[in-house]
Amino acid sequence: MLEQAIQYGRGQVNLEELKTELRGQCASKALIGADGQLATKESLQRESRMIATINRGNGRFERLGGDKEFSPASVLSEEQQKAVSFVLGSCDLAVCLQGAAGTGKTDALRDIRRGLVNAGREFVAIAPTHTAVEELKGRGFGEARTIDSLFTGAGAPSLAGKVLIVDEAGMVSGKQMARLLEAAEQHKARLIFVGDTQQIRSVEACDALRILQKESKLKTAKITQVHRQHERAMDGQYRPAVEMLWKDRVKGFDQIEKMGAIQSVDPKDRAQAAVAAFLEAKAQKNIGGKDRTVLVISPSHAEIDGYNDALRDHLKASGKLQGGSKLDRLEALNWTEAQRKDARRYKPGQVLLFHKPTKAAGKNEAVTVLRTENGKIIGQKPDGKEITLTGKQAGTFGVFSKRSIELAPGDQILMLANRNERGLKVTNGDIGVVRLVDPAGRIHLQDGRTLPANFRQFKHGYAMTAHRSQGKTVDAVIVSADRMAGELFYVAVSRARELLRVVTSNLPLLRQTVGVDGTRQSATELVKQSEGQERRRHRHTAWGKAKVWARSAARAWQQKIFRIEKRSDARTRPDAPPTRNHQTERGPVRERQR
DSSP states (O other): HHHHHHHTTTOOOOHHHHHHHHHHHHHTTTTEEEEHHHEEHHHHHHHHHHHHHHHHHHSSOOOOOOOSOOOOOOSHHHHHHHHHHHHHTOSSSSEEEEEOTSSSHHHHHHHHHHHHTTTTTOOEEEESSSHHHHHHHHHTTOOOSSOOOOOTTTTTTOOOEEEEEEEEEGGGHHHHHHHHHHHHHHHHHHEEEEEOOSSSOOSSOOOHHHHHHHOOOOOOEEEOOOOOOOOTTTTTTTHHHHHHHOOOOOHHHHHHHHTTTTEEEGGGGHHHHHHHHHHHHTBBTTTTTBOOOOEEEEEHHHHHHHHHHHHHHHHHHHTSSSOOEEEEEEEEEOOOOOHOOOGGOOOTOOEEEEESOOOOTTOOOOOEEEEEEETEEEEEEETTTTTOGGGGGGEEEEEEEEEEEETTTTTTEHHHHHEEEEEHHHHHEEEEOOOOOOSSSOETTTTTEEOOOOOOOEEOOBHHHHHTTTOEEEEEEEOSOOOOOOOHHHHHTTTTEEEEEESSOHHHHHHHHSSSOOOOOOHHHHHHHHHHHHHHHHHHHHHHHHHHHHHHHHHHHHHHHHHHHHHHHHHOOSSTTTSSSSEEEEEEEHHHHO
């Protein structure tokens, strides 16, 4: 907080002023702080509303499955059947189905949909991201849409009395969840959350589902038995290791190491080792006798770029990539809206890509930054026309930098944006294979799609981050990392059915980072922690004051007794000769005084 404030107020404020202001904000409860962490009052109020909405809705509705008799599908496991019956038997505003990766949540969800249809209930399947929506559509939920689309656009469906199936609910942010709950209560709709708080969380603030599970009366059915990994995969050790990793990161990592899935290499050789592991896995058939699907996962974009370069060098040397063309692509700077409002951050050559139409520029139009003047951004459109933008338009565009990329026929590319228009549908996370690049800069893919010259949000797609891999299933996965958060590592290693390889050049660091609990504290938890610290501080302060008072009182009584003894000595001393034994006579007097 202080670092960002210093950067933003450069030349206008100093560190001591900022610290004073921060202490004042915390004292007035505008900010809530404990152990160096901060939350806003607004986020606390939002979480409180979410919790209260869930609690108000408990027991106020009819069974989700209605009164008609329904039996879960016999192909489901006993655990899955119990979960389906639990969800359809709910009489609450919201109910949750939680399961580890590969436990068959999708199969259970299909049966829940069958139960809703049997009960005559209308439903809408939604998810927080376009990638998750496409996964839903591929599983038979053709009407699936994003959460944001429920509240924007003319095509938003009516929610009155419907059931909202929220897939990948663990990735729903606090703002999205608050809006969902408010709409559900208003329209007397019901909610079924499907997801896992142990996997990847929302990019925006607040892990909403975890907070509701911990703080509210939300009821949850859990599925823990893993089905994705083949029971014979890696001598039967792969599935138990993934199950253990969901329960205990440290013990799960140890099991993965014991089954020989981790390869330690020199740091400079890691990219080449990952390439070799990919080629070895790709050269073999899967258990069904078909070509293996292999996915490479790394935690950072820099490591992914290194792997992409190493693999492309191998493909070019073997003659599989020839005749490359140089193009410019756009790389997102991922600025927040507050950062986009600050004109001082912009530099000539950066590109503003509009995802919402404005008077100055249309949707999907790219504007190149020329300069900034008096807090305004001066940009140039593709036709050469100059436009002026202010902070008011910050929510309509993203900020990108240009990067050079070489594409050749046969190259695999990863899409980094959504585009849905006549003749073209691209989803963020899609992978395509290049057929050719024409002179106009259009990219023709082997699946028949053609990327227009103004679509430049892609990169080489031979590897991806764990975030993008969530929801995917392949035959083999190669994880290349030296450090990785526990939830990312869990998602990465659980993608495969048959084979896992982890390539690292720092095994102790990888083990350490996987074992660290990366759970983000909620504002509600931070308040409890702050109040606990305040009570302990008050208790210690009160005890400290008592000890000071006791010591002071003891000294006062000691001094008083000393004065009494002196006066007593003076009164009891007669004018007798000095040989008289005064000590003996003073004893009873002192005893009485004490």
